[in-house]
Amino acid sequence: MTTQAIGTTTWVVADGYIPPGSTGPAPAMTSHDSICMLNAGSDPAHVTIEVFYTDREPVGPYELTVPARRAHHQRINDLRGPEPILPGIDYCLVIRSDRPLVVQHTRLDSRQAENALMSTIAYPASL
Amino acid sequence: MTTQAIGTTTWVVADGYIPPGSTGPAPAMTSHDSICMLNAGSDPAHVTIEVFYTDREPVGPYELTVPARRAHHQRINDLRGPEPILPGIDYCLVIRSDRPLVVQHTRLDSRQAENALMSTIAYPASL
Amino acid sequence: MTTQAIGTTTWVVADGYIPPGSTGPAPAMTSHDSICMLNAGSDPAHVTIEVFYTDREPVGPYELTVPARRAHHQRINDLRGPEPILPGIDYCLVIRSDRPLVVQHTRLDSRQAENALMSTIAYPASL
Amino acid sequence: MTTQAIGTTTWVVADGYIPPGSTGPAPAMTSHDSICMLNAGSDPAHVTIEVFYTDREPVGPYELTVPARRAHHQRINDLRGPEPILPGIDYCLVIRSDRPLVVQHTRLDSRQAENALMSTIAYPASL
Numbered sequence: 001m002t003t004q005a006i007g008t009t010t011w012v013v014a015d016g017y018i019p020p021g022s023t024g025p026a027p028a029m030t031s032h033d034s035i036c037m038l039n040a041g042s043d044p045a046h047v048t049i050e051v052f053y054t055d056r057e058p059v060g061p062y063e064l065t066v067p068a069r070r071a072h073h074q075r076i077n078d079l080r081g082p083e084p085i086l087p088g089i090d091y092c093l094v095i096r097s098d099r100p101l102v103v104q105h106t107r108l109d110s111r112q113a114e115n116a117l118m119s120t121i122a123y124p125a126s127l
Numbered sequence: 128m129t130t131q132a133i134g135t136t137t138w139v140v141a142d143g144y145i146p147p148g149s150t151g152p153a154p155a156m157t158s159h160d161s162i163c164m165l166n167a168g169s170d171p172a173h174v175t176i177e178v179f180y181t182d183r184e185p186v187g188p189y190e191l192t193v194p195a196r197r198a199h200h201q202r203i204n205d206l207r208g209p210e211p212i213l214p215g216i217d218y219c220l221v222i223r224s225d226r227p228l229v230v231q232h233t234r235l236d237s238r239q240a241e242n243a244l245m246s247t248i249a250y251p252a253s254l
Numbered sequence: 255m256t257t258q259a260i261g262t263t264t265w266v267v268a269d270g271y272i273p274p275g276s277t278g279p280a281p282a283m284t285s286h287d288s289i290c291m292l293n294a295g296s297d298p299a300h301v302t303i304e305v306f307y308t309d310r311e312p313v314g315p316y317e318l319t320v321p322a323r324r325a326h327h328q329r330i331n332d333l334r335g336p337e338p339i340l341p342g343i344d345y346c347l348v349i350r351s352d353r354p355l356v357v358q359h360t361r362l363d364s365r366q367a368e369n370a371l372m373s374t375i376a377y378p379a380s381l
Numbered sequence: 382m383t384t385q386a387i388g389t390t391t392w393v394v395a396d397g398y399i400p401p402g403s404t405g406p407a408p409a410m411t412s413h414d415s416i417c418m419l420n421a422g423s424d425p426a427h428v429t430i431e432v433f434y435t436d437r438e439p440v441g442p443y444e445l446t447v448p449a450r451r452a453h454h455q456r457i458n459d460l461r462g463p464e465p466i467l468p469g470i471d472y473c474l475v476i477r478s479d480r481p482l483v484v485q486h487t488r489l490d491s492r493q494a495e496n497a498l499m500s501t502i503a504y505p506a507s508l
Contacts, residue, residue, distance in 0.1 A: 006391065006393055006475065006506045007393065007504065007506065010133065012133055012134065012165055012167075012229040013231070014163040014164060014165045014198075014229045014230060014231035014248070015161070015163035015200065015231040015233045015246055016163075016198070017200070020155075023493075024492075024493060028401075028492070029492070029493070034396070036395040036396035036397075036471070036473070037395060037473075038393055038395045038433055038473035038475070040393075040433065040473075040475055052165055052167065052196060052197060052198045053197070053198055054197060054198050054199060054200070055197075057196060058196050069433060069438060069439050070433060070434070070435060070436075071395075071397070071433045071434055071435050071471055071472055071473040072435060073396065073398070073435070073471040090163070090198055090200040091198055092163070092164075092165035092167075092198040092229070094133065094165070094167055102393040102395045102473070102504045102506070103395060104394070104395035104396040104501065104504075105246075106396045106499065107244065107246070108497075109242065109244055110493075111151075111155070111156070111242070112150075112151060112156070112237075112240070112241045112242050113240075113241055113493070113494075114241035114368055114493045114494055114495035114497070115490065115492070115493050115497050116235075116241070116242050116243050116244040116370070116371075116497050117244060117370075117488065117490055117497040117498060117499040118233065118244040118245055118246035118372075118499055119246070119396055119486075119488070119499035119500070119501050120231065120246050120247045120248050120374065120501045121248065121395070121501050121502065121503065121504045122248065123134065123229045123231075123248045123251070124504070125133045125134065125229070137260065139260055139261065139292055139294075139356040140358070141290040141291060141292045141325075141356045141357060141358035141375070142288070142290035142327065142358040142360045142373055143290075143325070144327070147282075179292055179294065179323060179324060179325045180324070180325055181324060181325050181326060181327070182324075184323060185323050217290070217325055217327040218325055219290070219291075219292035219294075219325040219356070221260065221292070221294055232373075234371065234373070236369065236371055238278075238282070238283070238369070239277075239278060239283070239364075239367070239368045239369050240367075240368055241368040241495055243362075243368070243369050243370050243371040243497070243498075244371060244497075245360065245371040245372055245373035245499075246373070247358065247373050247374045247375050247501065248375065249375065250261065250356045250358075250375045250378070252260045252261065252356070264387065266387055266388065266419055266421075266483040267485070268417040268418060268419045268452075268483045268484060268485035268502070269415070269417035269454065269485040269487045269500055270417075270452070271454070274409075306419055306421065306450060306451060306452045307451070307452055308451060308452050308453060308454070309451075311450060312450050344417070344452055344454040345452055346417070346418075346419035346421075346452040346483070348387065348419070348421055359500075361498065361500070363496065363498055365405075365409070365410070365496070366404075366405060366410070366491075366494070366495045366496050367494075367495055368495040370489075370495070370496050370497050370498040371498060372487065372498040372499055372500035373500070374485065374500050374501045374502050375502065376502065377388065377483045377485075377502045377505070379387045379388060379483070
């Protein structure tokens with residue numbers, strides 16, 4: 001089993017938005033934005049997240065640790081840090097790590113009766 | 128808090144289409160195509176957008192500014208410029224900026240009773 | 255207005271599938287797989303498409319031309335060539351062009367009463 | 382017809398999740414996560430998959446072969462190997478091959494009455 005680190009250390013999510021309102025049983029069907037991270041390496045990854053908004057200065061850092069050889073799927077709704085990230089507001093994320101990660105961005109939108117999904121590998125920035 | 132620019136200066140959206148028709152309360156559930164942009168740097172980004180069509184010459188530039196350290200989620204439906212971009216027509220976008228950006232393309236389609244979503248990081252062209 | 259070519263000349267769609275069955279008015283809501291292409295350059299792009307299957311040899315080439323400075327959104331359902339590409343069958347596509355293109359892959363699935371969407375920039379291969 | 386290998390040999394899916402529950406006829410509308418792979422080359426590709434979890438050590442390798450010049454769309458639900466991959470659990474995948482592949486990640490979620498879809502080209506890691 002390999003423990004080789006994979007990915008890069010700066011990632012961007014440009015379309016951040018937590019849909020305001022949900023249909024169906026919580027928490028599974030609660031509308032959410034998520035960043036899904038893999039730390040395939042043998043050292044813990046210390047991750048900081050900055051949140052950029054349309055009409056005010058960025059907020060952050062939000063901090064979390066992804067242990068060695070672990071997946072970590074983080075709902076933005078649940079981020080603990082300087083302040084909550086509110087539903088219904090446009091934002092972008094810059095995710096930095098001291099170890100290589102891979103980041104995928106996924107939204108579940110259950111504002112209407114049936115849920116919609118979207119996902120993309122985030123933008124890997126070589127900074 | 129960093130103000131380092133991230134991304135690149137030319138981006139392409141190849142599947143542009145504003146679904147003609149919507150279900151649900153406007154504007155949140157109005158069918159739309161969006162380009163979600165991050166300017167993480169310390170200078171405003173001047174952005175020009177060219178729209179390519181199937182059967183006529185490209186139209187543009189559409190111009191907008193993304194301030195320093197700001198997110199800007201732009202519905203294509205709402206672009207102001209040479210002419211409106213109409214629903215129900217296939218198009219592609221070339222997005223150019225004088226400062227690095229990251230661009231993500233998202234569509235919400237509410238033509239039928241429940242909305243559908245799709246999203247992808249746009250294509251970063253190194254021109 | 256620029257006419258500079260953007261993109262690359264080989265692209266891959268790995269998840270090809272035309273959902274068998276549709277709900278809603280044709281052709282807009284007919285289930286389909288599409289490759290959305292931009293030729294931003296000043297010369298026509300001659301495109302060949304090979305279709306790879308699970309249990310038999312690849313089929314192709316399917317040929318089409320994307321004129322200079324044009325978008326071309328091609329439903330796979332409608333490809334004309336050696337043989338039709340059937341609904342309900344897994345496939346992959348290799349798209350080659352003599353001029354740079356950008357390719358985005360999108361599916362609309364209306365097998366159930368409300369449509370679902372997915373989209374991703376295709377994989378740009380530097381061959 | 383070309384048989385040139387395309388792609389790279391290490392790929393990552395960061396948002397792995399099999400939705401627990403389905404609506405509609407099996408197997409087509411059964412909720413699933415899939416990795417869709419193209420081996421465009423002239424030699425079989427031997428693929429190993431490692432599964433990373435949130436709170437325990439990775440599991441693998443899961444092994445499969447993609448024949449020369451073939452598409453292979455693999456539902457994660459159906460992977461045979463050290464142990465089943467269970468619905469309702471977050472995971473990430475590292476996919477390694479001895480020959481170049483292209484990998485796209487797609488989910489169909491039919492927990493609610495109408496299905497939702499998401500797809501992205503996986504992250505190509507140059508290891």
